[in-house]
Structures are given as C-alpha cells and as structure tokens.
Amino acid sequence: MLVAEKDGNLVAAAFFLCGQHSLYGRYWGALEWIPDLHFETCYYAPIEYCIANGLSRFEAGAQGEHKLSRGLMPARTLSAHWLSHSGFHDAVERYTREERRDIERYTAVLAEHSPFRRG
Secondary structure, eight states: EEEEETEEEEEEEEEEOOOOSSEEEEEEESOOOOTTTHHHHIIIHHHHHHHHHHOOOEEEOOGGGGGGGGTOOOOOOOOOOOOOHHHHHHHHHHHHHHHHHHHHEEEEETTTTSOOOOO
C-alpha cells in the first residue's frame, strides 16, 4: 500500500500486489484532488520501487489511455465471473463477445502510438 499525506493527513492511497518479479497496481483513491498526485502514486513511485527492488515487470492495472504516454503499453486483462441468472449470463456473453472485437481493434490503434522504437 502506498499512501500520500498532506500536512500530516492521509489524502490518497494506492494498493499493489507484489510477486517474485512483478508489481501489480489494483486500486486507487483520494480524499481530495491534488494535481498529478494520481500519476505520482500510481505510476512514478511504483516504477521507482520496481527499479530499487529488482522487479522486472510493473502492471499498472486496467484501462487508461494516459498510461501510454508514461511508457505503459496496453495488456490484456482477464477476469472470471459467475452469473446465476441464465438470461443475464446470456446477455453478458453477447456483450463481451462484441466488446472483445472492439478492444482488439482499439489495442492495435494504441500500439501505433507506442513510445518505444519498433524493430
């Protein structure tokens, strides 16, 4: 857990899970808006932690085009859910099938804007 304080008071926190070679960012919250605090708490400080502790992978969590300009490329994120109502299950299945195609196209578009050299 990374916490941010202002004048001795907690103002924000980010939750991370640490593996043998990886750091995974999962949740973020703030009690007040402070410019760029989200980026410091969720990206810059964790990247510094990875470097200082020899972790080779930092996964900042799902979503957010703003991650691209910070060197974090899109990665497929999977989840599993149990839906007991068959009608709801079928509706979610149809939606996720359509969404999957859209996400694949969007990921390809984002890859074209990679901050890393190709080849």
